Amino acid sequence: MSDAGAPVPASAGADDMAAAILHSLFTQSAVGLHVLDTQLRVVRTNVLSDAVPAECLAGQYFTDAYRVERPHEAERVLREVLDSGVAVRDLVVRGRLADSPGRDRSLKVSVHRLDDARGRTLGLLATLVDVDEQEKARTRAACLAAVRTRVGRSLDVAATCEGLVTAVVPVFADLAVVEVVDEVLRGSDPPPGPLGHDVPLRRVALRGHGADGHRDGLVGEMRRLPARTPYALAVSDLRPRLVRIGARTPWLGTAPESARLIEATGAHSMIVVPLKLHGAVLGLVSLYRCRDSEPFEENDLPLTLTAAAHVALSIDNARQYERDHVIASIVQRRLLPQSDDDNVALETAHVLLPGRNSGSWFDTIGLSGARTALVVGAVEGPGLQTAITMGQLRTALHALAGLDLEPDEVLARLADTADRLAREREALPPADRLLGQSLTATCMYAVHDPFAGTCTIARAGNATAGLLAPDGSTVPLDVPEGPRLFSVDSAPFATGTFALDEGSVLAFFSGTPMPEGRRPAGLREALSDSGRGLQDLCDDVVYNLPADAHREGAALLLARTGAVPPDRFSTWELPSDRTSPGVARTLVRDRLDGWHLDEETIEATELIVSELVTNAVRYGTPPLRLRLILDRTLTCEVHDGSPVSPHLRHARTVDEGGRGLFIVSQLAAHWGTRYGTDGKTLWTEQEIGPDADGS
Numbered sequence: 187m188s189d190a191g192a193p194v195p196a197s198a199g200a201d202d203m204a205a206a207i208l209h210s211l212f213t214q215s216a217v218g219l220h221v222l223d224t225q226l227r228v229v230r231t232n233v234l235s236d237a238v239p240a241e242c243l244a245g246q247y248f249t250d251a252y253r254v255e256r257p258h259e260a261e262r263v264l265r266e267v268l269d270s271g272v273a274v275r276d277l278v279v280r281g282r283l284a285d286s287p288g289r290d291r292s293l294k295v296s297v298h299r300l301d302d303a304r305g306r307t308l309g310l311l312a313t314l315v316d317v318d319e320q321e322k323a324r325t326r327a328a329c330l331a332a333v334r335t336r337v338g339r340s341l342d343v344a345a346t347c348e349g350l351v352t353a354v355v356p357v358f359a360d361l362a363v364v365e366v367v368d369e370v371l372r373g374s375d376p377p378p379g380p381l382g383h384d385v386p387l388r389r390v391a392l393r394g395h396g397a398d399g400h401r402d403g404l405v406g407e408m409r410r411l412p413a414r415t416p417y418a419l420a421v422s423d424l425r426p427r428l429v430r431i432g433a434r435t436p437w438l439g440t441a442p443e444s445a446r447l448i449e450a451t452g453a454h455s456m457i458v459v460p461l462k463l464h465g466a467v468l469g470l471v472s473l474y475r476c477r478d479s480e481p482f483e484e485n486d487l488p489l490t491l492t493a494a495a496h497v498a499l500s501i502d503n504a505r506q507y508e509r510d511h512v513i514a515s516i517v518q519r520r521l522l523p524q525s526d527d528d529n530v531a532l533e534t535a536h537v538l539l540p541g542r543n544s545g546s547w548f549d550t551i552g553l554s555g556a557r558t559a560l561v562v563g564a565v566e567g568p569g570l571q572t573a574i575t576m577g578q579l580r581t582a583l584h585a586l587a588g589l590d591l592e593p594d595e596v597l598a599r600l601a602d603t604a605d606r607l608a609r610e611r612e613a614l615p616p617a618d619r620l621l622g623q624s625l626t627a628t629c630m631y632a633v634h635d636p637f638a639g640t641c642t643i644a645r646a647g648n649a650t651a652g653l654l655a656p657d658g659s660t661v662p663l664d665v666p667e668g669p670r671l672f673s674v675d676s677a678p679f680a681t682g683t684f685a686l687d688e689g690s691v692l693a694f695f696s697g698t699p700m701p702e703g704r705r706p707a708g709l710r711e712a713l714s715d716s717g718r719g720l721q722d723l724c725d726d727v728v729y730n731l732p733a734d735a736h737r738e739g740a741a742l743l744l745a746r747t748g749a750v751p752p753d754r755f756s757t758w759e760l761p762s763d764r765t766s767p768g769v770a771r772t773l774v775r776d777r778l779d780g781w782h783l784d785e786e787t788i789e790a791t792e793l794i795v796s797e798l799v800t801n802a803v804r805y806g807t808p809p810l811r812l813r814l815i816l817d818r819t820l821t822c823e824v825h826d827g828s829p830v831s832p833h834l835r836h837a838r839t840v841d842e843g844g845r846g847l848f849i850v851s852q853l854a855a856h857w858g859t860r861y862g863t864d865g866k867t868l869w870t871e872q873e874i875g876p877d878a879d880g881s
Contacts, residue, residue, distance in 0.1 A: 218314035221300070222248055224307060226264050243283075248312065254281035255290065264297060268310060273298045278317065292321035319485075326489045329358040333493045338500035341507040343371055346500045347391035350471070350493065358489070359473040361394030361451050366461070366469035366501065368408060373509030376466040376502070381421035386410055387469060394451060394474065404447075411470075412441045416458045421467050426459040426490060428482055448474070455481035459490045461498040468501050507568075514544035514573045521577035522547055530754055530817045531636030532558045533746040535720040537728055539697070541739025542568050545576040545627065546696050548741040551587045554860055554869040555823060556636050556750050556815050559587045562649055562696040562741050563629035571620060578607060579627065579671070590860040593631045593644035594679040597668060600629065601646065601679075604671040627671040630694055634686075636750050641692060642683045646671050648698055653684065654691035690747045691723070697740030720746050755815045760799065762808040762826075767796045770812055774822075781816050787874060790853045791822060797850050798824040798868050805830065807865070819855065819871040827865040 211219060211232075220243075221230040228243045228251055248264065249257040260279060267274055275296045282290050294315045300308045336349035347364040355362050365387040370376050377385055388408045411418040415437045416427040431438075431454050438445040447453075453474035461469040471494055475481055522538070529552060536548050545565025553559055561583060565576045582603040586596045604627065614621045628647025635641075643651055643663065647670040651663040665682040669675035686692075718726075724744045756777050760766040771792045778788045795812065802810055806826030815821040850857055854870035861867075 218316075220248065220251075220312040220314065222264070222310040222312060224268065224309055226261065226268075226310070229309065252281045252283060252293070252314075253290070254279045254293075264310060264312075267297045267299055268307065271299045271301070271307075278321070291316055291318035293317065322485070325357060326486070329354055330489055330492060332357065333496055337493075337497055338503070341504045343501055343504045343508070344390050346497065346504055348393075350497050351391045351393035354473065354493070355393045358486075359394070359457075360476040360479055361447075361453060361474035362392070363389060363447075363472040363474075364391040364461075364469065364497075365409075365472075366390050367467065370468050370501065370505050371508075373505055373512050376463070376468045376505070379421065379424045379460075379462060379465055379467045381411070381460075381467040383413055383418065384410060390469075394476075407443075409443060412437075415441045415444075416456070417441070417444070417470060417472070420458045420460045421470060424460050424462050424465075424467070426457060426487055426494075428484065428487060429456050429458070430454065430481060431456060444472075452477040455479075457482050457486065457490050459494045461494055461501060463495075463498045463502050468498050468505070471497065510569055511542070511544070514568065514570045515540070517570060517573040518544050518547075518576065521573065521580060523549060529556070529558050530815075531556050531748045531750045532634055533720055533748065534558075534560070534743065535724040536741065536743045537724050539728065539731075539736050539740045539742070541737050543739040544568055544570070544573040546739045546741040547576050547580055548694075548696070548743045549580060549583070550743075550745075551584060552818075553587060553633065554590060554821060554856075554858060554871070555813075555867070556755070556817060556821070558634045558745075560632040560634065560692065560694055560743060560745055561630065562694040562743050563627060564649075564696040564740065565625070565627040566738070567623070567625075571623075575607065575625065575627070579604065579629070583629075583631070588856075588858070590858055592681065593633055593642050594668075594681045596631050597629060597644050597646050597679045600631075601669070601671055608672050625672040628696060629671060630665075630696070632692070632694065634692070634745065634747060636748065639686055639688075639749075640683055641686055641747075642681050644668065644679050644681045646679065650695045650697075652693040652695075653686070654693065656687055656689040686747045688747060688749050691720070692745040692747065693727075694743045694745075695740060696742075697736045697738070720744055750815065754817065755813060757811065757813045760810045760812055762803055762806070762810045764803065766803055766810060767799045770795045770799045773812070774814065777814055778820075783820070783874060787820065787872060790872065791820065794850050794853050794870050794872075795822055795824070797847070798822065798870070801847070801868070802826040816874075818874075820874050821869060821871050823867050823869045825865060825867040829861065829866055831859045831861075831866060 219230075219232050220228055223229050226248050228246050228248060231243050243251045249261050254260045256279070263274055263277065266272070273296065277295045277297075279293055279295055280290045281293055294317045296313045298311045300311055302308055332353035333350060336353045337346055339349065340346060343366060347366065350364055351362040367376055367381070368386045368388045371388060371390070386408045387410070389405055392404050411421065416429050420427050429435075431448060438448070451474065453476045455475045457473045459471050459473075460467055461471060471490070473482070473490065529550070532550075534550050538546060538548070543564065543566060545567065547561075547563050549559070549561040551559040551561065561580075563576070563579065565572050565579065579600065583596070583600055586599050589596075591599070604625070608625055611620055611623075611625065628645070628649045630643065630645040630649035630651060632641055632643040632651070643665045645651070645665050646668045648667060651665055653661040653663055655661060663682065663684055666680035668679035669677050724742060727742060756773075758770075758773055760769060774791055774795050775788055778791060783791075791814075799810070799812065802824050806828040808827055809825075811823075811825040813821075813823040813825070815823070847857075850870060853872070855873050857868070857870040859866055859868055
């Protein structure tokens with residue numbers, strides 16, 4: 187028995203050895219060998235394809251024997267090796283034997299120059315390896331890597347689907363179409379498989395040669411999958427379909443829309459794969475190869491299944507985000523003011539810019555003395571918890587506004603509330619996903635006083651304020667910026683007080699201001715006409731914002747200042763003596779009779795004013811001033827120069843005094859004390875009937 191690895195006897199000549207080696211190479215090598223002469227003609231070969239005998243290639247030019255895609259470039263490479271002697275290794279080209287059936291394949295070519303013992307060039311040795319399957323595998327791997335890179339970067343279903351078609355066309359497919367169950371696009375749970383024939387799908391993304399011209403008309407269309415087609419079968423048993431398409435394909439007649447697309451693109455092969463997750467169907471992906479491309483094969487199915495699984499998971503994440511965003515938006519809307527409160531001295535309008543964040547808010551809060559608190563704010567971040575935090579801050583702000591504090595004090599106490607909310611979040615269990623989410627918020631709080639003709643503003647964070655004067659000029663309001671809410675910064679808040687002409691428009695914006703260079707001319711023009719309707723002015727500001735501005739969302743609040751009509755209030759200076767309560771009762775009755783208020787209200791108001799004036803005479807200091815304001819409620823104000831505030835006491839049965847403020851609290855719907863630099867003001871509000879006309 188011979189040993190293949192035994193040494194050759196020394197008696198064997200060198201020529202015999204060379205002949206044996208050449209014979210083995212050209213008869214047993216798995217690599218295609220081609221010997222070319224100096225004219226690049228085939229002298230000897232061991233063609234691996236049985237379809238073309240080796241002798242048929244003898245005498246042909248190499249570039250004719252193998253129909254490579256770029257023959258001139260291939261010939262140039264061969265001649266460079268022939269001239270320089272520098273070998274070329276592992277050059278990948280597309281081509282095939284001239285007379286062999288099938289399509290071009292990927293061939294890895296190495297070329298070496300052949301020289302004799304005296305250094306004369308005899309020709310070339312070209313080796314060819316069919317690496318078509320390797321190239322296909324590399325292409326599939328590159329395509330899958332592109333899918334993983336492009337898909338899932340956005341929490342938007344349309345962007346997710348667009349990422350898929352961009353990744354697979356034209357690397358893997360010539361045409362790609364993604365359809366998603368219509369309800370899934372709205373954030374609803376996907377239906378369980380099999381998908382019923384009556385469930386509509388919407389075409390979300392399409393990309394491919396020959397179809398781009400129809401893209402705008404195709405994307406967004408909705409259809410129900412026709413029965414007995416690959417599309418319907420794929421979503422029925424949740425398995426992919428690899429289908430060859432021809433002129434006699436029977437199901438094309440039942441799917442006219444798909445038939446028109448196939449005809450327009452010349453598609454001859456397709457893979458249909460369902461987008462499924464945990465047994466539920468989210469949509470369908472259809473991939474096509476057209477015209478001269480190789481048809482899909484079974485080895486392509488694993489790629490499509492892996493890509494579809496990645497896309498389905500990304501769509502489901504986007505769907506859940508969309509659902510959470512919808513819920514958060516609903517909660518946000520419910521937590522915002524549901525109607526505009528009319529104010530006798532201020533007109534307001536607002537607009538809420540939708541965005542990813544769910545925490546933007548605005549507010550108008552009626553205060554004592556015909557004053558109005560104007561608020562804009564934003565809790566940063568998306569989701570339901572952001573909207574809930576916004577609602578907590580807004581509720582706290584309403585309570586603080588009723589205390590008649592200065593704007594800087596209101597924000598300081600609101601910051602204390604925010605700190606408590608932050609500590610509560612820090613104390614959550616370790617498994618709670620909110621534990622690691624930081625909180626940050628901005629807020630601007632302003633108080634408009636129509637009698638003083640001023641607006642006092644404080645802000646936490648970078649909310650912005652501006653003023654549109656009655657002449658159309660715009661004036662930025664320089665309000666000191668305090669620390670954001672939920673911030674560790676404990677710097678105090680400061681206020682800015684601004685005198686306003688009647689008819690001025692205040693603008694408060696919760697978002698980050700645009701740089702001066704990015705502000706469009708249309709925005710300045712929209713703000714130049716202060717006499718327009720306030721809601722129209724508010725809307726025009728939004729219309730003129732750049733498309734990419736404030737994607738996170740923001741709140742815009744406009745307020746046009748006015749004055750309390752003279753027939754809606756009366757003010758009297760009173761002497762600080764014992765005659766003042768009686769004088770006050772007489773003045774009040776005369777004024778309320780003129781306002782046509784009922785007798786019960788007049789008597790209650792007389793008693794309230796008598797008690798407040800008596801208290802001011804007894805415990806306060808001059809000057810003493812009485813004011814009545816008729817708005818949605820009847821407001822009584824008694825001002826004196828003392829900073830000391832009375833307090834409500836519950837007098838005992840035998841006590842002769844101490845019942846004044848208790849009586850006031852029983853007769854008035856609301857009451858309180860407001861402090862200023864020149865003293866304090868005690869005020870009450872009473873509900874009035876609809877018949878009061880102020881005439």
